Amino acid sequence: MPTITCDSCRCQHPIGCNDLDWESKALEGKEDSMESTIEHHASLKMNCRVCRKKMKATFTCKEDPQNVIETTDHEAVGCIVSGNISPPSVR
Structure with a gap:
């Protein structure tokens, strides 16, 4: 499972990829293709x-x-x- 480790006290915090709020957008594909690459973004703010x-x-x-x-x-x-x-959709 992915983790975030505090760089002060080294406490580890598990991250649930399903718990992150992912946003997705299609990037322009190649001129000879109708298919696009998808870019996913998520952010996390928390206190140790x-x-x-x-x-x-x-x-x-x-x-x-x-989907690779x-x-x-x-x-x-x-x-x-x-x-x-x-993101959960590509695992």
Whole structure:
């Protein structure tokens, strides 16, 4: 299961990918194709349950027309993200 770890006290917080509010949009496809790549975005803001430090993470995932993940990326402030995080529709 993916986790967010507080970078102050190292407390680990499990992340349920189904619990994130994912937004999706189609990116323009190639000129010779009707199919598009889908880009998914989600963000998470929470306080560490031990030291109460603010933690924030954003996640981006690109999915090809065959529902295969092309890329995943994340940005984190106040925490470390570990594990594979992707929208429920492509797992």
